[in-house]
Amino acid sequence: MKSVRIGAGLGFYGDSWRPVRASIERGGVRYIASDHLAELTLAILQKDRQKEQSAGFARDAVPMLLDLWPLAARHGVKFVLNAGGLNPEGAREALARAFRDQGWRACIAVVTGDSVLQRFEALRGRGEALAHMDTGADIATVRDRLVFANAYLGARPIAEALAQGADIVLTGRVADAALSLGPIVHELGWRWDDWDRLAQGLVVGHLLECSGQASGGNFGSAGEWARIPDLLHIGYPIAEVFEDGTAVITKAPGTGGRISFDTLRQQLLYEVHDPHAYVSPDVVLDMGTLRLDDEGDDRVRVAGATGARRPDTLKVVAGYHDGWMGTGVIGFSWPDAHAKCVRSAEIIKGLMAERGWPAEDANIEFIGYDSLLGAHADPAHRDDLNECFLRMTVRTSDRRIAEGFGRLFPWLGLSGPPYAGGFHGIERAKELLGIWPTLVERALIEPDIEIDVEAVA
Structure with missing residues (x-):
């Protein structure tokens, strides 16, 4: 059965990309989905833009890609990131300039249209x-x-950018999980009205969107956190997603942290108001039918999510x-x-x-x-x-x-x-x-x- 492997990138503006290297080198990933925009990050970027009109994007994207792109290019890994913030074109201009200085080649896509002011x-x-x-x-x-x-856009423009040959997709404000769902739909050929598969993809994106939080970071209480091994070398989560929507969440071999039923359960409920109606631009997810099967050795199989028709409105x-x-x-x-x-x-x-x-x-x-x-x-x-x-x-x-x-x-x-x-x-x-x-x-x-x-x- 056809599948695609996606690795978590950053979980917020200023997060570390060091663990991403292991996902590329040893994790067999095809894509890195990197989330640079927490809910309040646009306010930070707006202050940057008030000082300098060419700013307004997540500045960590350029040094991250300068560090990781040679390795990613050798392994055929593409990046999807919302580091465009309030100025996606400015982000691409800065990245393109840095790549040209290095003599590197890449197709860089920009997704715009989220700004509605x-x-x-x-x-x-x-x-x-x-x-x-x-x-x-x-x-x-x-x-x-x-x-x-800015409106929260969905995964469809990301999938379309990849279909047009992009190696790097820079977006502004999109739903966090869309950074993973876009590559999944592009690679596996899902329909945009296949609500159950889209719901599974949304679960995967939600599990990956907070970097190390699904692999043992920020985990547990009452001493449980202390039993997570080797946080110094934590591995970010990786998802292998299959055509039927099932997925296995794991991490790169030899990295620290833990992928387990409990670490994923905690991340699954993060920022969720109604588990039976988790609303995204692409699908409404019901987690009540979801199954997490811990297979051991840092592998958890995820299946059974159900989805309902996407909403007629977008959050702004x-x-x-x-x-x-x-x-x-x-x-x-x-x-x-x-x-x-x-x-x-x-x-x-x-x-x-x-x-x-x-x-x-x-x-x-x-x-x-x-x-x-x-x-x-x-x-x-x-x-x-x-x-x-x-x-x-x-x-x-x-x-x-x-x-x-x-x-x-x-x-x-x-x-x-x-x-x-x-x-x-x-x-x-x-x-x-x-x-x-x-x-x-x-x-x-x-x-x-x-x-x-x-x-x-």
Whole structure:
């Protein structure tokens, strides 16, 4: 039975590509599906683009491919990556320039059409409310502050780019799993209305999209994580997908980490609200019929997923200017470390009140006590902490207040509670971008999708 092997690339902007080398050398992969765009990454790329118009893409794509392409080319491995971000053409230009400098050849495809900001008024004119998915709020409340808006595209343009001979496919915003589903459909010839097979492909893409998280990284609790072998040399997951939709998840021989029923089960439920209706642009997946059969030796067979017709809408994530953030951090040692942080927070709030500095929002956390667990932190040992750090942030529409906020903290070093330390300088104000998720009819977006394949020589 015909099959194709796909390896996981990055799981986020800034992730390591070192384990990808083993997948190419020893994992028998034909494709690497690399996910550079977490939900909030577009906000980071927008800030880059505000500083430099030619930016706006994931900058790690170029050094990654410069490092891996000679090996990939020898093994006949292609790359699919969403590193185009807000500027796919800019990403290709940077990559093509780097390849030409090395004298390398490759066909690089760019998929565009996900950016819809310039079409917002036209979309509203066509009856699209663009209301906030979670709150129902009117887009008019942020319309004049919008700086980007991108739809989650599916796997079809990726498959079409590969059919046109692309060695590297650069996209903007696509569904994470589409990076794997596109090559699967291209290689195995599945129909775009074969919902059960597409559902299986979606499962595979979902298992691969977070790099080492499916192979033992970020896994388990209560000591289970410590039994994962050799995280230093973790192998990223690899999927061998067969024509009938079944798949085997494994990793390259000789690598660390673990592929097991439990590691895959944890990744399978990651970011899933309804396991019986996991919605993607290509298919709606029901995980309730899925089977994970652990065959041992870092091999798990995946089968039985069922799918329903794809949705008529596509998710769009827009970003808008949402003020400025000021930050201050200071730490204190035992005794009474937590109490000192509480008193310091009261002093900072008093200083803000004296200056008449309003804040639309504020956050106070005590690192070493509740910065991760929040309200679930156990107070039993709160008063016996060896050390505790106060971290305060404020959100304000006034940049000057955000800039001045961090300057309130150094004074505490000599005029606040005793045994302060860990002060690491005054942080500059940071621009905040809010996120606006909404839904748009796919028929109003897909006609504008374009695929352009360029031979670099």
